[in-house]
Amino acid sequence: xxxSNNGQRGIVLVSCLVLLLVVTVLATAGSLQAAVSxxxxxxxxxxxAAYAAAEAGIEAALxxxxxxxxxxxxAARYDNALSLRPSARPGAxxxxxxxxxxxxxxxxxxxxxxxxxxRADPYALPGGDSLGAGLAAYHFLVESHGRGARGAVAVxxxxxxxxxxxxxxxxxxxxxxxxxxxxxxxRTWWRRxxxxx
Numbered sequence: 001x002x003x004s005n006n007g008q009r010g011i012v013l014v015s016c017l018v019l020l021l022v023v024t025v026l027a028t029a030g031s032l033q034a035a036v037s038x039x040x041x042x043x044x045x046x047x048x049a050a051y052a053a054a055e056a057g058i059e060a061a062l063x064x065x066x067x068x069x070x071x072x073x074x075a076a077r078y079d080n081a082l083s084l085r086p087s088a089r090p091g092a093x094x095x096x097x098x099x100x101x102x103x104x105x106x107x108x109x110x111x112x113x114x115x116x117x118x119r120a121d122p123y124a125l126p127g128g129d130s131l132g133a134g135l136a137a138y139h140f141l142v143e144s145h146g147r148g149a150r151g152a153v154a155v156x157x158x159x160x161x162x163x164x165x166x167x168x169x170x171x172x173x174x175x176x177x178x179x180x181x182x183x184x185x186x187r188t189w190w191r192r193x194x195x196x197x
Contacts, residue, residue: 042149042150043150043152045148045149046148046149046150046151046152047148047152047154048148049100049146049148049149049152050146050147050148050152050153050154051146051148051154051156052146053096053098053099053100053110053144053146053147053148053154054096054110054144054145054146054154054155054156055144055146055156056096056097056098056099056144056146057096057099057110057111057112057142057144057145057146057156058112058142058144058156058158060094060096060097060112061094061112061114061142061144061158062142062158062160062185062187064094064114065182066180066181066182067114067138067140067162067180067181067182067185068116068178068179068180068181069116069122069138069170069174069177069178069179069180069181070177070178070179070180071116071176071177072178074086074113074115074116076089076092077089077092077093077113077115078092078113078115081115082118083118084118084119086115088113088143088145090108090145091108091109091111092111092113093109093111093112093113093145094111094112094113094114095109095110095111096110096111096112096144096146099146099147108145108147109147110145110146110147111144111145112142112143112144112145113142113143113144114140114141114142115140115141115143116138116139116140116141116174116177117139117140117141117159118174119139120139120159120161121139121171121174122136122137122138122139122166122170122171122174122177123136123137123171124136124166124171125137125163125166134165134166135163135164135165135166136163136164136165136166136167136170136171137161137162137163138161138162138163138164138170138179138181139159139160139161139188140159140160140161140162140185141157141158141159141160142157142158142159142160143155143156143157144156144157144158156190157190158187158189158190159187159188159189159190160185160186160187160188161185161186161188162181162183162184162185162186163181163183163186164179164181164183165179167179
């Protein structure tokens with residue numbers, strides 16, 4: 001009788017150890033899942049903050065009120081400023097108001113850039129006199145770089161045009177035009193993170 005009792009105690013001990021191992025594995029897996037969920041949620045929040053900062057940059061640019069088509073005004077902010085797709089120089093843009101991410105040695109600041117859109121030359125409006133007495137549409141591009149925590153980045157672009165005087169020099173060669181426009185902008189297209197038109 002004592003022999004079968006000892007055998008049962010051994011089986012109960014092994015069963016308890018196996019059950020303890022299963023519970024430990026389940027608890028570890030649950031903790032790991034919770035940690036991964038927190039990480040994913042934090043990354044999503046950081047990306048959302050970068051998106052909001054980029055949109056705020058576009059809005060700030062559209063509210064600035066004066067837009068220059070003079071190439072010398074944009075030369076310091078871009079590499080190859082006269083090309084169709086110039087590259088913005090990090091740190092040379094206008095700071096985005098309310099961007100909560102402080103720039104560090106590794107991260108670039110939240111900033112936006114406004115430049116004439118050389119892919120769309122200015123054109124005289126129908127009914128206007130293209131010799132200078134009428135009106136023309138001048139196309140611009142806002143490139144806004146929003147940043148969030150954890151290295152999140154969002155780059156948004158907004159095309160717009162501004163109505164101004166149809167200056168013959170500007171209509172003939174946009175790259176030699178020196179004109180500042182103060183009429184309200186009209187949005188034309190929008191692109192996020194390099195996707196789109």
